[in-house]
Amino acid sequence: MDNIDTLKVASKSNPKKVAGAIANLLPENQPVYLQAIGAGAVNQTIKAIAIARGFVAPSGINLVCIPAFSEVEINGKQRTAIKFIVKSK
Amino acid sequence: MDNIDTLKVASKSNPKKVAGAIANLLPENQPVYLQAIGAGAVNQTIKAIAIARGFVAPSGINLVCIPAFSEVEINGKQRTAIKFIVKSK
Numbered sequence: 001m002d003n004i005d006t007l008k009v010a011s012k013s014n015p016k017k018v019a020g021a022i023a024n025l026l027p028e029n030q031p032v033y034l035q036a037i038g039a040g041a042v043n044q045t046i047k048a049i050a051i052a053r054g055f056v057a058p059s060g061i062n063l064v065c066i067p068a069f070s071e072v073e074i075n076g077k078q079r080t081a082i083k084f085i086v087k088s089k
Numbered sequence: 090m091d092n093i094d095t096l097k098v099a100s101k102s103n104p105k106k107v108a109g110a111i112a113n114l115l116p117e118n119q120p121v122y123l124q125a126i127g128a129g130a131v132n133q134t135i136k137a138i139a140i141a142r143g144f145v146a147p148s149g150i151n152l153v154c155i156p157a158f159s160e161v162e163i164n165g166k167q168r169t170a171i172k173f174i175v176k177s178k
Contacts, residue, residue, distance in 0.1 A: 011128075039100075042135050043128035046171055050156045064153040064178070067139045082135055089153070089178065 006033040006083075009048065011040025018048035022086055023055040026063075031087040035070065042082050049086055061088040095122040095172075098137065100129025107137035111175055112144040115152075120176040124159065131171050138175055150177040 005025065009018055018034070025032045036045045053063045063086055070083040094114065098107055107123070114121045125134045142152045152175060159172040 039128040039132035042132045043171075046131050046135065046156045047158075050158055050171070053155070053157070064155055066142070066153055067135045068142070069136075069139055082132075082139070 006035050009034055009036045009041050009045040011038060011044060013041070013044045013048070015044050015047035015051055018044065019051035019055055022048060022052040022063075026052075026056060026061065026086070026088065031085045034084040034086065035072070035081050036084070037072070037074070037079055037081045045082070045084055049084065052086070056088070063087070064089045095124050098123055098125045098130050098134040100127060100133060102130070102133045102137070104133050104136035104140055107133065108140035108144055111137060111141040111152075115141075115145060115150070115175070115177065120174045123173040123175065124161070124170050125173070126161070126163070126168055126170045134171075134173055138173065141175070145177070152176070153178045 007021055022032050034045050036042045049065050056063055066085040068083045070081045072079055072081045096110055111121050123134050125131045138154050155174040157172045159170045161168050161170045
């Protein structure tokens with residue numbers, strides 16, 4: 001599944017900005033998809049989700065995330081990405 | 090909150106073993122707490138949760154996780170850990 005709305009998070013992504021993007025995408029009551037490759041990117045993604053929880057909590061939204069493995073091709077090479085599905089519970 | 094049942098995950102932890110521990114702790118229908126410090130440990134934790142989802146899915150359990158920041162003291166130094174609350178939805 002390669003959702004066009006998937007946010008690709010890198011190890012140098014700013015977690016607060018990614019959190020803002022999650023909070024902005026969420027009100028349509030659809031899950032937000034994020035993708036990270038490598039430990040640094042996964043770490044930034046998790047920080048972003050934790051921060052986003054704080055952004056949306058005052059609106060009564062309780063964010064949860066579902067991590068899953070995802071095979072992606074980058075420059076012809078097969079890589080294992082982590083896909084995060086973020087949604088309100 | 091320093092739950093005695095908190096699973097501490099390190100960058101060298103085996104995700105499959107951590108996943109087994111999650112799956113074993115979960116049936117009591119209580120959340121499972123995990124703690125990771127550093128990108129490598131966070132990465133292993135996320136892999137473990139993704140694997141654990143597969144372990145419990147056949148029982149009709151849909152695992153979700155909630156990441157949060159947590160201040161911990163290690164050898165007298167303040168560190169920011171990521172705490173993961175894993176529960177069935």
